[in-house]
Amino acid sequence: MSGGVDSSVAAALLVARGHEVVGVTMKLLPRAETGFGCCGSPADVEDAKRVCDRLGISHYTADMSELFESKVIRPFVEAWLSARTPNPCVECNRSIKFGRLLGLAEAWGCDTVATGHYARVEDGRLLKAADRDKDQTYFLYSLTARELPRVDFPIGALSKFEVREKARALGLRVADKAESQETCFVPARDVRGFVASRPESAGAAALRPGEIRDTSGRVRGRHSGLASYTVGQRKGLRLSSSEPLYVVRLEAGENALVVGAQDEIFSAGFVADAVTWTGVAPEATRRAEVRVRHRHPPAPAELIPRADGAVSVFFDSPQRAPAPGQAAVFYDGDEVLGGGTIINGGAS
Template sequence: MRVLAALSGGVDSAVAAARAVEAGHDVVGVHMALSRSRAQERQGSRGCCSIEDAGDARRAADVLGIPYYVWDLSERFEQTVVADFLAEYAAGRTPNPCVRCNEHIKFSTLLDKATALGFDAVATGHYARIERGPDGAPSLHRSRDLAKDQSYVLAVMGPARLARALFPLGDVASKDEVRAEAADRGLGVSEKPDSYDICFVADGNTAGFLRERLGSTPGPVVDADGTVLGEHEGAVTYTVGQRKGLHLGRPAPDGRPRYVLEVRPVTNTVVVGPVDLLDVHGLTGTDAVWFDPPPQDWTDCALQVRAHGATVPAQVRASAGSVIGSAGTAAVEGGLEVRMAEPLRGVAAGQSAVVYDGDRVLGQATITGSWR
C-alpha cells in the first residue's frame, strides 16, 4: 500500500512510520504545521509544531529513507480546532481539542488530501488497535498498553475513516518498548519528552489563553440556591468539576470544599456547591458516530467521558435520527442516551462520551446534558 505517515517530530510517530516501512508499504512522511506562529523550540513537554519538531521529523524520515514534506494546515487548524475550543468555552461547555483535531485535521483534512494524492492509508503514532471482521469491516479497539490507550479520542473517526487508517503501535506493551525500538533503529527522538496538555497553549495557562481570546468580565459566584458567595474574573475560564481558583474567601457552612457545578454564560454566572452534587446518573449526547448499527433498545456497555479516565458500567441507546449508512459507514446525525449503573462525577457538556463493549468502541457523541 501507499501510506502517508504523519510525523509530528516525536518518538511515537517515528516508530509508527518505521513499522510501516518494515511492513513493506511505500511510505511518505509528512509533518503538519498547525501553528500560525511557530516557535524555534518546544517549551519542554508542552506545545507543538515548533521548528525543532519539524527538524526532528525530517531527521526521522532521513533515517528511514523516505520522502518528507511539510504541509501547512495552520489555517484549517485555527478555523476548526481552535475556533471550536473558544466557542465551546464561551458557551459554558468543556471541549476536548484532541477529539476535534482527530475529527477535522488528522482524519479529515490530512486523510482526504492523502486520498486525493493516491495514498491508500494514513499511519499515525496513536495507541489503538484496528481489527477486521469476516466481512472486512474495521472495528476500533483499545491498545494493548491501556495506560497509553487513545481509542477515546479516536472514536470520532467512524468506520469509513478507520478503514483508511493504520495504527502500528496498537500492539506494543509499553512506551518503554517504543523508546527502545527507536534507539535500536537509530532514531534520535528516542528520549524526547511526551507532549501533554493542550498543544496550542504552549505555556499551559489555559485560563490566560481564554481571557486573551475571549475577554474577561467579572460576575457572581453563587450556590445552588442562588446565594451570591463571591465574584469571579470571567465565567469562560471555569469548567464543571473545578475546585481550585474559586477565591471565595470563606468556607462553606459545613466546611466542605466547593466545586463548580455549572457555568451560565448568558448571565456570566458560576454555580458552585458540594462534590456530591456533581454526581450524575445519565447523560445525553449529539452528533453520534457509531461503529455498529445504532442500538435502538438499551444495550449494556462501558462509558468513558475523559481521555484516560475510568469507565463505568452503563446502558446506551440511540436517540432519534441515528442510522447506519451504506457500506458500513455510520451517519453522524441524531445522538445517544446513556444511563449509568453507578453515579459518575463531574460530567460536563462538551466532553466526549465514548461507549465500549469490552475493549471495542461501539460509538461516540458530544455530551449535551446530564441528569441526577
C-alpha cells in the same frame, strides 16, 4: 509525523514490514513558532526530517494552519465563551488527521494513513491499545466505517517503554524526547489567557466577573469569568468553607457559577449530541461502558438512541462531573462503539 518518538517508531515499523512510506508533518500554527509541543514547530519538523532520513523515506510538510484555525482553535474559543469545556484533540483527529490527511493520502495514491496513536484497528473495529495507561481511543471515537479500513496504528500493541526501546535500537535521536501536551496551541496551558487574547473574545460575557452561588442559591463569593471554570473543578475558587467546594454547573444566562459539595457533582446521566458510530448505529437501547474524560474508567451504562440522533446515557451508578462540551465515548469491552459531545448534566 509529529517529530516525536511514537510517530517515528510507527513509521519505522511500517518500513520494516516492507511498505512504501511517506512522512508528513502538519504545520498547524501560522507563524514559525517554537511551539509548545505542537505538531509543526520548527524543531518538530527538523526532528521528523532526521527520522525520515534515517529510515530512507521521503518527508513533506503540509501547511494546515488555516484549517486548524477554523476547525479546532476557533471552536475551542467559542466553546469556552459559551461556558462549555471543549476537547480540541477530538476535533483535530476528526477534521485534520483523519479528515484532510486521508484526502491527501488518496490524492497521492496512498492506501493508508498511519499515526503514532495508542490504539488498534482489527477487522474494521477500533480497539483500545495494549498499553492501557497510554490508550488514546477516547480521542479517536469519531472514526467511522468509512475511515477505519484506511487507518493504521502500528504501535497500538506496544507499551510506551517498548516504543522507546525500539527507537533507541534504531538509533533515533527522538527516543527520549518529551511528550507533547494535549492542548498544544495554548501557551503555558493558560486557557483563560489564550481565550481572552483572541479578537472574538472582546467584550465576551464569559470573561466578566459574576456571582458564585451554592446549590441553595446563597451567594458565596465572586468568580473571575465563567471561561475560567469547568464542572468538577475545586482549585481556584478562592472561597472560605468548612468543607471542600466544587463547580456543580455554569449558568451562562445569569453569569453565575454554582458550587456544592463533592457528592453534588456526581451525575446519573446526560445527553450527548453530534453522535457518531464506528459501525452500525443501534436502533434500540443497548448496554455499554461510557468514558466521560480521558482518564475516567469507563462506567457501565444504558444508551438510549433518540429520534434526533442524540443519545441519552444512564449510568448504573452516578459518575463524577460529566462536563458539557466534553466527549462521551461508548465502549463494549475493548471495542469503541462511538461517542458524542455532552450537552447537559442530566439525561432525559
